[in-house]
Amino acid sequence: MSENIEIQTDDLERRMDGALNALRQEFASLRTGRASASIVEPIMVDAYGAMTPLTHLATVNVPEPRMVTVNVWDKGLVGKVEKAIRESGLGINPQTNGTIIMLPIPELNEERRRELAKVAAQYAEHARVAIRNVRRDGMDRIKKAKAEGMSEDDQKFWQDEIQAMTDRHIAMVDKALEEKQAEIMQV
Template sequence: MSAEELDLDDLERRMKGAVSVLKTELSGLRTGRASMALLDPITVEAYGQTMPINQVGTVSVPEPRMLSIQVWDKGMVGAVEKAIRESNIGINPVTDGQLLRLPIPELNQERRQEMVKIAHSYAENAKVSVRHVRRDGMDMCKKAEKDGMSEDDVRLYNDEIQELTNKYVAEIDTMASSKEAEIMQV
């Protein structure tokens, strides 16, 4: 394996992927404030198939503790309401014609600590993913050394891979601590 085949850009792209998955997971955690990302994992049985809520109505955040969904088809209001109730996100919709209001209840201290644990587990999963990418890169370096790459080049690549790993692990830690602060804010 030659130096050209050790693709650091590919390793970095894979590490960025782990970080973007973490961002998505953290955005779905409820913090006591209304966020449209809360509804992202919820799907509605509509027209013989399952669809995300944002494809059957307009989702908005009119107040800091309120989400609203303006359902486009009057016949879909019941299905959207049922999907929200069955999603176990702890929100009970209030129906007003084709408009669903979702009041976000305050989080108690016990629930906040539970959310922080979940956020930390998401962060740890992302770190594990980044470390797996690092391991793959290190394996490629070992293979390249067997194929004739100099020890100095191998050491240089190993150092660059470790720097990438440290950079993304630090970014993950920063995201987790800011999410923790957001969750614990009363």
């Protein structure tokens, strides 16, 4: 019976890792005042009659600490890509030079840094909640297994195992948040 639970702990670990990966992606989308190619990843462009990710239409580079360049492959799409960047809510004013769109990253003021740090904290809290929900699912599985004849010792062992896994993932979320907030507040 306990072998069945062990297989399920692998699934729980995978789901907790998924919550951590989602957090890292959300953190990557937060602008920190430094240029990063990941800030344009969520941008979708109306190209060839369909919404297409910008990264499928252009090469994105970071030639300087405060500059992102987008080299559009199809010259006919430069205007649409520029429009998509303007409307994306990044707060960046693109400058076009032929097929290359330059995105100068402005310096963040103190108030904006504090706001971004709060947003990062909210993302981290969502990740913690997701991890705790996975923990709850694991504990429910243990209760169900106990009803099917799992011993008290096995039940205690698996509860401790899932709690240790949860604590480890929550610590990783806290560490990632601390690093991101330090990066945001760095001038």
